[in-house]
Amino acid sequence: MILALAFFIALLVLWEGAKALGGDPWRFGDPAVGNEIVYTPPFQWQIASDLSLPHVWRIWEALAAPVQRQQEQSLAAFLVGAALYTGREAALGFFVGGFVGLGLAAVFVHSRLAERAFMPYVVASQTIPILALAPLIAFAFGNGVVGIVIVASYLTFFPVTIAQLRGLTSPDPRALELMRSCAASRWTIFWKLRMPASLPYLFAALKIAATASIVGAIVGEGNPGGSQFGLGRSILNFNEQYGSAPEKLWAAVLASSLLGIAFFLIVRTAEVFALRNRPGSVAA
């Protein structure tokens, strides 16, 4: 945690360092009052310009400023609202995709035939660009939460299916023989052996799914038939305003990544709790 914070600070230093070397002139104070100080960096790099990389304090200031002229709501408050909206869709997508993945893995582990028949399509599904699929889904399910949740779950079911199938087949063959010697049914073997044994694998997949669900929700919102609200819509809107206010888009990007980190940490916490008696099976 401390390391992660240290890295964040290092990133900010790097960011401003690039601007100090090759950014646009730094201006402090007010030219009207006559106390303006100007620092001109030695180089001129497109990538470090104020348009590409706004100063971090400009982003900070933008967060406190109103989201639009004539509006009271600050950009920060607006983004928190958007993140909650998107987070809700992503969470729904996470659960729907997660359950679909669990279900598919449960079917595949019991039927080689089903696995051989359907697994190629599970894999193929992920080769279709989500950008191409999202408008189709929005067209089919309308402008609403349903379509967006489907896009989010489309991205989450895949890692869960793959990892969970691996997890369900992970028990030692002798553990299965032990269950057989107790005349355990498939159902009992599934719940008392396969499921608990799969948890480390499941959580590895859920951590991927947590962040993927947010990407899915944002893409779902951002496509033409998507949503009026949420981070995806904000990102598109701020993208249009990028020429005049690049820091707004950066603020939206920051909000998206914070939401992703929050999701990740929730899953991680659940993982640490669920695997607390299994040292060695909890990965970072």
Added chain:
Amino acid sequence: MTNPSDAPIGPRTDVVTIAGVSKVFDAGAGQTRALETIDLAIAPGEFVSLIGPSGCGKSTLLRLIGDLTEPSAGSVTVNGKPARQARLDRDYGIVFQAPVLFDWRSVEANVALPLEIKGVSGTERDRRVQEMLGLVELRDFAGHYPYQLSGGMQQRVSIARALALQPSILLMDEPFGALDEMTRERMNAEVQRIWQQTGTTVVFVTHSIPEAVFLSSRVVVMSPRPGRIVRVIDVDLPRPRTDDTRETERYFALITEVRETLRGRRDDDPLSKGRVASMPRTLAEGSVG
């Protein structure tokens, strides 16, 4: 509890009857004959060891008794019914070389597993779990998790689990093969005590001649693949056997007898003739596996 008998078998009372059993594995293009025409009967309360070189099919024979694999020919009868039915009736307890504990379950919960599967309810289940943990002297570790236990303790948990349903037959597949010699000897004494307390029939697969002699009522010596029973040696050492037993002449004599049989030097045994040359070199050195 019951008195285990080292007495020879009576035809009616057999727990296990193996009749003309062969096992062939299909391995790609060729076939591997693992076992050939095995006949063996095991009486109630007997402690029978299966010993032989690696790949002689002794584990396969154990798995056939437990219906974890099916014979290619012949029949396995357990408690007067086919092995499959005996398994469905939960007549078996099984212990592997590895403890195979469920690492998400406490010691207690691991021992309770077979009881849960059978549907034994709350208080009765707790009572049985406590009884089993007492039997393997692990009551103080009921709430521990497998990773907190030594290898020997883990194996004792797996023995408690195997005995939880009070099976009429306990199958042990090289249960102490992964333990150091000192722990192994201690575990041998413990298994003898548990066997005497419970009166259960034990079929015990091992690589170790001293272990087989120390524990068994009878030692079944098997030949290299295809596995056959070369000879069944009665072990007439008095019970309970102790560390002192390990220093008696009779003990050494029996070890020598088993070893010589494994080497195939018994002239009166037609099966061993012409087999000496094909024995692996390790056998000729006197160690098995």
